[in-house]
Amino acid sequence: xxxxxxxxxxxxxxxxxxxxxPDDHLLRLIDKYIDFSFLLxxxxxxxxxxxxxxxxxxxxxxxxxxxYIYGIxxxxxxxxxxxxxxx
Numbered sequence: 001x002x003x004x005x006x007x008x009x010x011x012x013x014x015x016x017x018x019x020x021x022p023d024d025h026l027l028r029l030i031d032k033y034i035d036f037s038f039l040l041x042x043x044x045x046x047x048x049x050x051x052x053x054x055x056x057x058x059x060x061x062x063x064x065x066x067x068y069i070y071g072i073x074x075x076x077x078x079x080x081x082x083x084x085x086x087x
Contacts, residue, residue: 020086027066035063
């Protein structure tokens with residue numbers, strides 16, 4: 001971005017997301033102590049397995065939960081935050 005346009009970087013570095021997020025991060029602790037799998041049974045009647053696009057209700061719920069915790073009221077802003085923040 002700050003280099004001249006003729007400069008090209010051809011090296012790759014592999015990074016593990018687990019290494020980027022500290023062990024004591026709030027979302028890691030929530031994931032460790034709260035089992036959200038009970039939600040799958042609750043929402044199963046509302047999802048069709050053979051019609052429409054596949055969806056993961058756990059991810060959708062966790063995103064809304066994160067929005068609530070961090071006070072993000074806009075779903076668009078929440079989507080941008082989830083893409084931006086690795087945790």
